[in-house]
Amino acid sequence: MIKEYHLTMSEKVKVTIDGITVEVEPGTTILNAARQIGGDIVPPAMCYYSKLEGSGGKCRTCIVKVSKGSEKDPRPMPKLVASCRTTVMDGMEVQNITSPEVIEARSGVVEMLLINHPLDCPVCDQAGECDLQNLGYEHGLQKTRYEFERRTFERIDIGDKIQLHMNRCILCYRCVFTADQITNKRVHGILNRGDHSEISTYIQTAVDNDFSGNVIDVCPVGALTDKTFRFKNRVWFTKPVDAHRDCPTCSGKVTLWYKGEDVLRVTARKDIYGEVEEFICNTCRFDKKKTADWTIEHPTHISDTSVISSNHYETMIPLPVIQEDLRLQEANKVELEKTAKF
Amino acid sequence: MEPLTSKKKILIQKPLNFAERMYLPALGKGLAITISHFFKKEATIRYPEVQREMSINWRGMHSLKRDEDGKERCTACGLCALSCPAEAITMIAAERKPEEKDLYREEKYAAVYEINMLRCIFCGLCEEACPKEAIYLDGPIVPSDYLRKDFIYGKDKLVEEPLVKK
Incomplete structure (x- = not known):
């Protein structure tokens, strides 16, 4: 041994x-x-x-x-x-x-990734949880040096629940791999080559699979978005809550995004690298949008640096202004007890 | 103690005479000050009719701007509401329909945009946060009112008048 x-x-x-x-x-x-x-x-x-x-x-x-x-x-x-x-x-x-x-x-x-990426973050539903936005914020330039027209495409509906904005795509191929892995019959892939390549479903065939909604979660930018959440609210005004339900097709472990009483969006749970923990099925994602459908566990842990946690921090971390002094704390405690006695 | 300076003033107190006991000189002095103000420049203005000129960085009521074609600039991105320390701004976004292309600049617009003027502290952070140059605090002083609900300003009061084309 x-x-x-x-x-x-x-x-x-x-x-x-x-x-x-x-x-x-x-x-x-x-x-x-x-x-x-x-x-x-x-x-x-x-x-x-x-x-x-x-x-x-x-x-x-x-x-x-x-x-x-x-x-x-x-x-x-x-x-x-x-x-x-x-x-x-x-x-x-x-x-x-x-x-x-x-x-x-x-x-x-980052500059190369942003060459064809439109600056429509104010409109995009991914803003606030977008990997490219974070990356651009940390590494990018304030201005673009690109002088030519960005390539543009029309919006495409993939099925009635998923929307593809080819403008925003950075060709990471994650959704293609998801389609490959999660579905047994791939219905979407990359057409053309090089600068002309684009994600497509071949004449907009509906992706007809129980797990097709996961392409939304794996997309690092706002190219694939949830049509049921389109323009409903900004991500940072919604409150994420971990919940689960008995689902026959998937694990049923999800994050619900609340605004007030309403569930605006259901996504899979994501780890610190923004990767989903377990893929969820389309029924959980698109059809179960009532609190009664779910067993709520706890608020989702969101990093303090994320815009989503702004104005509702779950932990109080005071600034280290005063050095911790155990002797002082002890003396304060004694004083407090004295006043409590009186 | 020896005085430190030579500029010492010695006050002489005398008993008041009859006129002084009747406050006559004091009354005369007071009236003279009052009457002299009749001939000076007025310190106040007649407010609602006359408006004082504000400094260039004065922050008053908000206005939602239109672009040069008269389209609304606001795209309901929510950054003003996020930056607002008083949480005075709320909005509901909606998707632009193809026939509304002349009304709104971006494919998303604010269907409802409300500012609670009682909460607003006129700090100007919304103006700074706006990526579309859509909101400016360039209006007058927010007028007074009787009911709290009347201080929640909607798009009817906030959005700029549309451009009149010649």
């Missing part, structure tokens, strides 16, 4: 990301190794989705610098690599936020 334990320990490989060392299984990607450490050093990802097989390698936002290839071959890798597609080697050293080269290259990638 102990021997086996040692064996597995020795099989693990050591990788250092921004000076933090972590031991991971061989075959893990750099991105997943960074996610095991967590915090600021995790590269952002627009196309990689841990729940979708084969995703990643499209958007290039997760690029990192490998300053030491491995213990055996310590030469650095010649170019920045996509961390979602590069597996770790023993003794590898990776720089993400500590390397100015990576930060600069990433802001270049």
Whole structure:
């Protein structure tokens, strides 16, 4: 037993990301190794989705610098690599936020992603929980340098519940992988090539599957949106609540987005990287919009830095103005007891 | 103690005479001040009829702007309501129909836009937050009223008059 334990320990490989060392299984990607450490050093990802097989390698936002290839071959890798597609080697050293080269290259990638992306955040329903918006805020320029016309498309209805805004698409292929993985018969994919590529369902055939609504959740931008929630309200005015129900087709674990008494929207639960925990079925997503349909658990935990949690923070974190002094706290307590006595 | 300066004024108190006891000199002085004000410039204005000129950064009643074609600029993005520290702004968005293209600039517009003028503190953060340059606090002082419900200003009071085409 102990021997086996040692064996597995020795099989693990050591990788250092921004000076933090972590031991991971061989075959893990750099991105997943960074996610095991967590915090600021995790590269952002627009196309990689841990729940979708084969995703990643499209958007290039997760690029990192490998300053030491491995213990055996310590030469650095010649170019920045996509961390979602590069597996770790023993003794590898990776720089993400500590390397100015990576930060600069990433802001270049963001600029490229925003070339054809319209600046219609005030209209877009995804605003407030949009990965591209966050990325643009952190890395993007204030202005665009692109002088040509952005490519434009008409809105397309995929079925009667999902809407596709091809204008906003960044071609991450996540929805294609979802369709591939969750449905047995794919009905939507990418047409044309290069600059002309676009997501389509081939003559707008309705995506007819119980889980087709999940393409809305996996979309990192507002290209695929929920038609039942269209223009209903801004995300940050709604209150997310975790709930579940007995669903014959899916796990039934969802997040309900309340405005007052009404459930405006139902989505799958998302983790800190914005990836859904479990895919939910269309009945749960589109048809069960009454509180009576659900067993409510608790308010969803939303990061304090998110706009969604503005004006209703769940934890009180006072600013560290005064240094904590235990002696002072003790003295205050004694004084309080004295006054209570009188 | 020795005086520190030589500028010492010695007050002489005398008993008041009859006229002083009847307040006559004091009355005369007071009346002189009052009458002198008749000939000075007025400090007040007749408010509702005459309006004082405000400074250029004065913040008064809100107005929702139209663009050069007379379309409403507001797209109901909700950033003004989010930035409002007094939570005075509420809105309901709606989707523009194809025949309403001349009325609204973007595909989404504010069907209902309400500002509670009793809550508003005229801080101007909504103006700063607006990405569409749709709201400005360039109006007059908000007039007084009798009922609380009358202070909730809807689009009928907020939206600018449409442009008259010549």
